Amino acid sequence: MPTTQTVPVVENILKANDQLAQSNRALLDQHRTFGVNFMASPGAGKTTVIVRTVQALKDRFRLTGIDGDIATTIDADRFAAAGIPAVQINTGGACHLDAVMVHNALPQVDLTHTDALIIENVGNLICPASFPLGVHLNVLIASVPEGADKPYKYPTMYRGVQAVVLNKTDLLPYFDFDMDYFRQGVEALNPGLAFFPLSAKTGEGFDAWLAWLTEQVEAYKMTDDNCQ
């Protein structure tokens, strides 16, 4: 019967993904590389936030970018223009990165000389939430024009991340964005979640985000040092 066959296949795919995600994590840990996965809807500002973050932190940490897109190298080219090595994954139509794609891309990354691996996932609020990549930190970038109801409509994504960046706050005067409603939605799904309202365009609010991310990378490196 179609339904009884479909469910096990999907379960197997997800299980295989999780196993490879663990192997990705082991490889990153072996090289003491902190992995960050940025997820968001199309156009929320993933690349713009990443580029501004990279420009601010690249003298402090050795960074490498992996960009996932259905087609083109536009975003990986933007990473490279920001001054870091960049690898493009074209998913050929798939609406998310998965652990296999990242696993296959990792040999192109000089992990020995990378403190933090920055991954931009495919623009989508649904599929990436089901495919862990093996990173240490998952960040969701929401944006003001998307509307304040998104935590309620895409709960799996909001539940599975360790931080939410609310981008495009420079547009707050022009949109009917109910900040309290948004915050309540996030808090109900993921209590105490780190939250950074900012504008990647003007830089407003960016310092708090950079300070927090720096702390995460440094805490990871310190733990690793202690394990040696």
Ligand SMILES: Nc1nc2c(ncn2[C@@H]2O[C@H](COP(=O)(O)OP(=O)(O)OP(=O)(O)O)[C@@H](O)[C@H]2O)c(=O)[nH]1
């Ligand atoms: N006003 C404003 N525009 C922004 C901000 N951040 C990004 N944008 C604009 O939003 C558009 C999309 O930005 P990208 O960074 O390409 O978004 P993305 O999420 O990487 O898009 P995809 O990779 O295609 O899913 C561009 O026109 C950016 O200039 C911001 O803080 N404020």
Ligand SMILES: [Mg+2]
């Ligand atoms: Mg992008």
